[in-house]
Amino acid sequence: MSEVPAHQGRRVVVTGAGAGIGRAIATAWLGERARVHVCDRDAHALEDFLRSTEGDLAGTVADVGVEADVERLFAEALARLGGLDVLVNNAGTAGPTGPVETLDLDGWRETLAVNLDGMFLCARAAIPALRRAGGGSIVNLSSTAGLHGYPLRSPYATAKWGVIGFTRTLAMELGPAGIRVNAICPGSVRGDRIERVIAAQAATRGVSEEAVRQNWLRQISLRRFVDAEDVAALVLFLTSDAGAKISGQALPVDGHTEGLSSSGDASSDPSGE
Numbered sequence: 512m513s514e515v516p517a518h519q520g521r522r523v524v525v526t527g528a529g530a531g532i533g534r535a536i537a538t539a540w541l542g543e544r545a546r547v548h549v550c551d552r553d554a555h556a557l558e559d560f561l562r563s564t565e566g567d568l569a570g571t572v573a574d575v576g577v578e579a580d581v582e583r584l585f586a587e588a589l590a591r592l593g594g595l596d597v598l599v600n601n602a603g604t605a606g607p608t609g610p611v612e613t614l615d616l617d618g619w620r621e622t623l624a625v626n627l628d629g630m631f632l633c634a635r636a637a638i639p640a641l642r643r644a645g646g647g648s649i650v651n652l653s654s655t656a657g658l659h660g661y662p663l664r665s666p667y668a669t670a671k672w673g674v675i676g677f678t679r680t681l682a683m684e685l686g687p688a689g690i691r692v693n694a695i696c697p698g699s700v701r702g703d704r705i706e707r708v709i710a711a712q713a714a715t716r717g718v719s720e721e722a723v724r725q726n727w728l729r730q731i732s733l734r735r736f737v738d739a740e741d742v743a744a745l746v747l748f749l750t751s752d753a754g755a756k757i758s759g760q761a762l763p764v765d766g767h768t769e770g771l772s773s774s775g776d777a778s779s780d781p782s783g784e
Contacts, residue, residue, distance in 0.1 A: 517751050518543035522592040522644075524585070525549045526575050526633055527602025529556030531704055532652065532697065535739035536599055536746050541566035543747065548588035550575070550602070575602045575629030576621070585636040595640035597750050600630040600651045606666040619666045626670035630677060638685065646689025648750040651678045652742075653694040653761060655768050671696075675761045682759030691758035693749050698765025699727055701736040733766035 523540050527533040529551030537560070540547045546567040551557040552574040561570050571587050573580035589595060606622030607614055630651055641647040656664060657671035678694040685692060699705055706720075709727075713720040728734050741764050748754050749762075 516543040516545075518545045518747065521545040521596045521750075522594055523547045523597040523599065524588050524592075524595060524633075524637065525599040525601055526573075526584075526629070527551055528570070529553045529560055531702055532700060532739045532742050533599075533601040534560055536601060536743045537568070538564065539740070539743035539747055541568060545597075546592055548592060550584050552580075552602075574625070575600075575633055576624035578632055581629070581632040581636055585633075585640075589640055594644050595637055596644055596647045598633060598637040598641070598647075598649045599746060600633050600649065602629055603652060603654075603670075606664065606670070608663050610663060611665050614666065622666035623670050623673075626667065627673045627677070630674060634677075634681060638690070641685075641690050642688050649678075649681065649685075649690065649692045650746050650749055651692070651694045653678070653696045655696050655698045655763060655765050657694070657696055657761065658763065659768065678761065679759045686758060691749075691755070693757060693759070694761040695742060695745055695749075696761055696763040696765065697737060697742050698731065698763065698768055699736045700742065701738050705736065730769055731766040732769055735766060737764050737766060 518540065521543075523545050525533055525537045525540070525547060526549070528537040528549035533549070533551070537547050537549050541564065549557070549560070549568065549570040550573040551570070552572065554572045557570050557572055561568060569591055571584045573584040575581055602625060604622060604625040607618035634649060637649065641649070651674050653674040654671040656668040657675045661668040675694050678692050682692040709720050709723050713723045716723070728736070745762065745764055749757055
């Protein structure tokens with residue numbers, strides 16, 4: 512007789528799941544036979560995921576930084592799922608690059624709106640359903656940018672530091688209700704997004720893409736980028752019975768970031784968003 516997956520039947524919402532880390536997380540849940548509802552503001556990416564993936568999956572086109580979109584997302588998700596056991600707050604944006612004095616307020620606000628306001632809005636919408644379920648989990652995606660200062664990426668780093676503060680505060684508020692809250696801090700995640708960041712850095716500095724890539728790798732103890740599936744595996748662990756006593760933590764998945772380059776190469780979005 513085949514073993515029953517640990518997460519079979521769990522009701523899960525994953526934001527920003529049209530591609531990259533979010534898509535890998537949602538796919539991992541489907542592999543556990545969970546019931547999954549996803550969102551993305553990119554309608555084409557979301558449709559591609561829904562069309563090409565098997566399992567108990569549906570989605571909503573939504574921008575998590577827009578209150579009305581979040582309300583619609585959770586109305587659709589809860590109506591379909593009949594409740595909620597897990598929220599994965601993954602949606603994020605890289606934001607602008609440059610010294611603080613060159614950045615405009617609109618870029619700053621947009622980065623915080625998606626990366627921080629979006630987590631607040633989604634958590635606020637999810638918490639009543641998690642309470643009704645008698646407990647559950649929230650996993651917020653931060654970044655190694657939430658653990659270090661990142662020159663030239665101040666809006667992104669500020670938002671990701673904020674995610675960790677939000678996570679620890681929520682863990683304190685929701686612990687008595689049996690709801691655990693953790694943050695995951697990915698480093699450089701292999702994929703199309705990180706390659707675009709590398710290409711942009713190479714063009715800006717007038718060096719080869721391989722030179723940028725090798726410089727980043729030298730700052731990682733394991734000397735390799737992580738995969739989106741590594742992040743997904745930690746999500747599954749944190750929300751499993753094995754992770755039942757883990758809450759209020761900010762856990763890196765980065766191969767151990769040793770430091771930042773004085774040349775500023777590591778100021779690019781470390782998770783490849």
